[in-house]
Amino acid sequence: MVGMPAHVDIPHYRWAFNEKKRKYVEYRIDFWLGDGSIYVQKYARYSQLHIFHSKIRSLYRRVPEFPPKKLRNNESSFIEIRRKDLSEYLRNIVQREDLGHSLLNFFGYETLNGVRGNLAMEWVHILGSIMSNMTMYKILSFYFNSRIFLL
Numbered sequence: 001m002v003g004m005p006a007h008v009d010i011p012h013y014r015w016a017f018n019e020k021k022r023k024y025v026e027y028r029i030d031f032w033l034g035d036g037s038i039y040v041q042k043y044a045r046y047s048q049l050h051i052f053h054s055k056i057r058s059l060y061r062r063v064p065e066f067p068p069k070k071l072r073n074n075e076s077s078f079i080e081i082r083r084k085d086l087s088e089y090l091r092n093i094v095q096r097e098d099l100g101h102s103l104l105n106f107f108g109y110e111t112l113n114g115v116r117g118n119l120a121m122e123w124v125h126i127l128g129s130i131m132s133n134m135t136m137y138k139i140l141s142f143y144f145n146s147r148i149f150l151l
Helices: 048-058 076-095 100-106 115-134
Strands: 006-017 025-032 038-044 142-145 149-150
Touching: 006 076, 006 100, 025 048, 025 076, 038 048, 048 076, 048 100, 048 142
Parallel strands: none
Antiparallel strands: 006 025, 025 038, 142 149
16 A cells, blocks of 8 residues: 555454344454554455455456355354454555455445545545654544544
């Protein structure tokens, strides 16, 4: 990614229930730039991440391999292995300049001040570096595609 380095991690997962009371796994995805001045967190199911993968695969030739699906395997050891594999997959995405902005889109932040795609990511990097140099204000809020970030 352009400018300040981006980082992504899936530190853990949680169990959730759908409207029919069926249990499923959600993975917590943490995304931050440089020193953490811009930080986004999202919970996502494996199926949502697979949709994300399918979308970027339709747009780009070389995309990192997506971890395989194993049906109906909710054992803790399997889920932990999948968590690590998904985390590695997302790290490979953010390391690529041509794919990194796609992860912001996945989080729902396609634009910044009306700017789309890679240019929006450059704006994020610029804002992040400005913010990291501000020592007077520890907490600032920015509207980012109609959502507030606390920095």
